[in-house]
Amino acid sequence: MAVGLRGFALRLLTEAGVFSRERIDRGTRLLIDHFEVCATDRVLDLGCGYGVVGIVAALLAPEGSATLVDINRRAVELARQNVALNNISNAEVLCGDGFAPVRDRTFDLIALNPPIRAGLAVVHRLIAESRDHLAQAGRFYLVGRTKQGVVRLSQKMSATFGDVCEVAKGGGFRLYRAEKTNSDSC
C-alpha cells in the first residue's frame, strides 16, 4: 500500500497473517499522528507488525534510531523489507518476545499498540517492563480501542508510571502517554 503519514510518503508491503494488512489501523494512525518524537530519540516500536510506526519514528528521529520488535516472524520479515523499501538507514528489526531482543537497552520513547489477542497478562507485562527500558524522562505511548478496554490499560499505566495523560482520541480509539520521572529513581 501507499500511504502519507506525518508528511512522509511511504510504501508498505503487507501479507495475510499480519495485523491490519489492508490499511493502516485507526489506532496506529492516531498514535503516529500524535506521538512527539525528537530528532535524537532512540525509539522502540514494540509489537511492530509490518513496521509502520517504527518507520515513521525513524524518519522523525534522523539523528536517533528506531528499533522494531515483533514476536511474529512474518511480521519481522515484512518490517525488514519495508525499512529497506523506504530507504531507512537508522532502523533495525528484531524478532522476539517483548523486551527479550533488547534486554539490556533503554529508549527515549516506547510506542505500543498492544496485542490484545495475546491476552491481558502479556499486555500488562509489556506495560510494566516498558518502564524498566525507558531512560529518565523517557515517554511511553499506548493506543487502543475504547471498546477493548484501553481505559483499563491506562490504569495499569498509572500504576506503573504515575501520571498518565490522554493525548488524543477519535474513531473509537484513545492514545495515552506516560513519562518515566526522577521521583522514584533512588
Ligand SMILES: C[S@@+](CC[C@H](N)C(=O)[O-])C[C@H]1O[C@@H](n2cnc3c(N)ncnc32)[C@H](O)[C@@H]1O
Ligand atoms: C495490534 S498489533 C500492532 C502492530 C503495529 N504496531 C501496528 O500498529 O500496525 C500487535 C503486534 O504485537 C505483536 N506481538 C504479540 N505478542 C507479542 C510479544 N509478546 N512480543 C512482541 N510482539 C508481540 C503481534 O505479532 C502484532 O504484530
